[in-house]
Amino acid sequence: MGLSNITVLRKREIVKAFYQTAVKEGLEGTSIAKIAKTLEIQPSLIVHYYKSKDELITALIDHCLELYLKIFEESYSSKNDPRAMLVALINRMFSKDWNDLFDDGVYYSAYAMVFREPAFREKFSKIHKTLREQLSDLLEKCDQSGEINCENPSLTANRIFFLLDGTYFFINMLSTQKEQNEHLKQSKLLAFEMLGLK
Amino acid sequence: MGLSNITVLRKREIVKAFYQTAVKEGLEGTSIAKIAKTLEIQPSLIVHYYKSKDELITALIDHCLELYLKIFEESYSSKNDPRAMLVALINRMFSKDWNDLFDDGVYYSAYAMVFREPAFREKFSKIHKTLREQLSDLLEKCDQSGEINCENPSLTANRIFFLLDGTYFFINMLSTQKEQNEHLKQSKLLAFEMLGLK
DNA sequence: CTATTTATTGAACGACCATTCAATAATTTG
DNA sequence: CAAATTATTGAATGGTCGTTCAATAAATAG
Numbered sequence: 001m002g003l004s005n006i007t008v009l010r011k012r013e014i015v016k017a018f019y020q021t022a023v024k025e026g027l028e029g030t031s032i033a034k035i036a037k038t039l040e041i042q043p044s045l046i047v048h049y050y051k052s053k054d055e056l057i058t059a060l061i062d063h064c065l066e067l068y069l070k071i072f073e074e075s076y077s078s079k080n081d082p083r084a085m086l087v088a089l090i091n092r093m094f095s096k097d098w099n100d101l102f103d104d105g106v107y108y109s110a111y112a113m114v115f116r117e118p119a120f121r122e123k124f125s126k127i128h129k130t131l132r133e134q135l136s137d138l139l140e141k142c143d144q145s146g147e148i149n150c151e152n153p154s155l156t157a158n159r160i161f162f163l164l165d166g167t168y169f170f171i172n173m174l175s176t177q178k179e180q181n182e183h184l185k186q187s188k189l190l191a192f193e194m195l196g197l198k
Numbered sequence: 199m200g201l202s203n204i205t206v207l208r209k210r211e212i213v214k215a216f217y218q219t220a221v222k223e224g225l226e227g228t229s230i231a232k233i234a235k236t237l238e239i240q241p242s243l244i245v246h247y248y249k250s251k252d253e254l255i256t257a258l259i260d261h262c263l264e265l266y267l268k269i270f271e272e273s274y275s276s277k278n279d280p281r282a283m284l285v286a287l288i289n290r291m292f293s294k295d296w297n298d299l300f301d302d303g304v305y306y307s308a309y310a311m312v313f314r315e316p317a318f319r320e321k322f323s324k325i326h327k328t329l330r331e332q333l334s335d336l337l338e339k340c341d342q343s344g345e346i347n348c349e350n351p352s353l354t355a356n357r358i359f360f361l362l363d364g365t366y367f368f369i370n371m372l373s374t375q376k377e378q379n380e381h382l383k384q385s386k387l388l389a390f391e392m393l394g395l396k
Numbered sequence: 397c398t399a400t401t402t403a404t405t406g407a408a409c410g411a412c413c414a415t416t417c418a419a420t421a422a423t424t425t426g
Numbered sequence: 427c428a429a430a431t432t433a434t435t436g437a438a439t440g441g442t443c444g445t446t447c448a449a450t451a452a453a454t455a456g
Contacts, residue, residue, distance in 0.1 A: 004424085006433075026314055028226035028307075031413060042435055047415065049433095105313030108306050109226075114370065115303030116224055128371040158368070162385070166364020170356070172312065173326040187360070202454085204403075229443060240405055245445065247403095 011049050013039065015059045019106065022060075027109035032056075058123060061110055065127040067101050072134050083147035086138055087197065093164055094188035104172060132157050139195075148196050160191055209247050211237065213257045217304065220258075225307035230254075256321060259308055263325040265299050270332045281345035284336055285395065291362055292386035302370060330355050337393075346394050358389055 017038040022030045032053065036043040050056045075089040092098055114121040136157035143150040150156050167187040171180040192198045215236040220228045230251065234241040248254045273287040290296055312319040334355035341348040348354050365385040369378040390396045 004432080006423090010433085026226070026311070028224070032415090033413075043414085044416080044436080045434055053414070103313070105310050108310035108313075111367075112303050112306035112310060113224070115301070115306075125371045125373065128368075158381070159388075162361070162364035162368040162381075164364070165367040166360035166362070169309075169363040169367060170326075170360040173323045175323065183356070183360075190357075202402080204453085208403085231442075231444085241444085242406080242446080243404055251444070 007049070011059070014046055014049055015056070015063050018056055018060055019063065019103075022106045022109075023103045027057075027106050027113075054117070054119070057110065057113070057120065060106075061120070061123045061127065064102050064107070064110070065130065068098075068127070068131055069134070071098065071101070072131070076138075081147075082138065082141040082145055083197075086142050086147070086195070089135070089138065090160075090188065090191050090195070090197075093160075094167070094184055094191060096184075099168060099184075104168075128161075132161055135160060150195070156194065159194060163187060163191055163194070205247070209257070212244055212247055213254070213261050216254055216258055217261065217301075220304045220307075221301045225255075225304050225311075252315070252317070255308070255311070255318065258304075259318070259321045259325065262300050262305070262308070263328065266296075266325070266329055267332070269296065269299070270329070274336075279345075280336065280339045280343055281395075284340050284345070284393070287333070287336065288358075288386065288389050288393070288395075291358075292365070292382055292389060294382075297366060297382075302366075326359075330359055333358060348393070354392065357392060361385060361389055361392070 014035065017035050018030060021034050021038050025034060032043045032046050035056075036046055046056075050059065071092050072089065075092055076085050079085045079088050110120070111124060114124050132154075136153045139148070139150050139153035139156055142148045143153060164187075167184065171183050174180050174183065189198075212233065215233050216228060219232050219236050223232060230241045230244050233254075234244055244254075248257065269290050270287065273290055274283050277283045277286050308318070309322065312322050330352075334351045337346070337348050337351035337354055340346045341351060362385075365382065369381045372378050372381065387396075
């Protein structure tokens with residue numbers, strides 16, 4: 001049997017509307033009724049597809065991971081040697097591209113939920129881990145082909161990630177776009193430095 | 199005239215109850231009624247002291263800043279030369295002390311609000327800036343007395359902070375306490391390295 | 397001690413919340 | 427085409443929300 005076409009479509013549509021509404025109203029401020037209004041359907045229809053609000057949030061986190069993973073895929077497919085892939089990836093990670101992928105307010109709200117709901121923590125941890133492993137794998141490839149010198153790819157990937165996490169947390173505390181861009185650039189240089197590139 | 203003694207006490211008491219409740223129920227899940235229940239008073243009494251929920255949140259953010267600033271003060275007063283102060287400070291910043299000061303869930307929820315409410319952004323930015331400046335001032339003192347070599351104290355302070363922000367964001371994605379401690383230690387070493395200490 | 401201000405209670409308001417349920421419309425299956 | 431399943435509506439439920447208001451208790455001021 002499986003899910004019919006319309007089921008998959010509706011579910012995706014609902015998650016998208018959930019995200020859109022959450023951008024405006026905040027993740028916790030977004031009710032099922034508001035999502036329904038965005039889609040011009042009845043609230044009960046949303047409940048028909050997602051049995052609870054927690055299920056909706058889980059789906060939203062999954063959606064978020066998909067978006068981030070796409071950047072990895074794109075960086076891989078656009079180049080053909082490991083070094084060029086790595087440079088392309090780092091360039092995208094430390095750019096507006098990456099930051100604009102998912103609304104900051106929604107992202108940090110979801111992150112905050114991790115501390116109260118173990119299921120969300122597991123979900124979020126998995127995203128983070130998947131992304132780190134993706135980078136680690138690429139670093140290992142670059143090391144093996146002699147492009148970079150990286151003794152411990154996993155550790156280096158982790159370091160790049162806490163530079164990344166810290167940078168985005170930090171730049172949102174700066175008032176002007178100019179300052180933000182400046183710091184983003186700074187961090188990117190630091191990342192390349194850590195990798196022994198450029 | 200000014201605020202009477204009982205006013206100051208009650209207001210502080212309410213903010214504390216707000217925090218306690220938010221730790222359990224989440225920042226956005228904490229209603230005025232729940233705070234009132236925690237204190238065993240009427241909801242309307244809370245409204246008497248804080249005209250709106252936003253005022254309450256603002257007070258909570260202020261309370262948070264006070265806590266963090268205290269760590270700076272303590273680090274300063276416990277030692278008498280700049281270098282010892284700096285070492286003491288970095289040690290505390292990259293330790294459970296710092297992390298346990300304020301609940302992570304509440305902290306990141308408040309941070310997330312910054313993206314929807316400009317008043318909160320201003321407030322939060324100010325906290326962050328104040329802390330960075332405190333560190334920058336200390337770095338400058340250390341540089342002048344020749345304890346460390348720091349050309350641009352402000353930039354270095356910023357770098358320490360995005361290492362700090364990133365580290366705490368990152369370690370909460372790790373499952374075991376052991377892994378978390380390991381990474382915290384790693385980051386602390388990196389911080390000392392960045393400062394040319396140890 | 398009286399008048400005034402402040403603290404506190406308790407009830408009430410309309411708005412919105414997540415969730416349930418039965419009824420109807422559309423689609424799929426046999 | 428008929429039966430069964432799925433999609434969708436619309437109304438209803440009990441609960442909580444932030445906020446308002448008038449009444450009472452306590453504290454302060456003159």
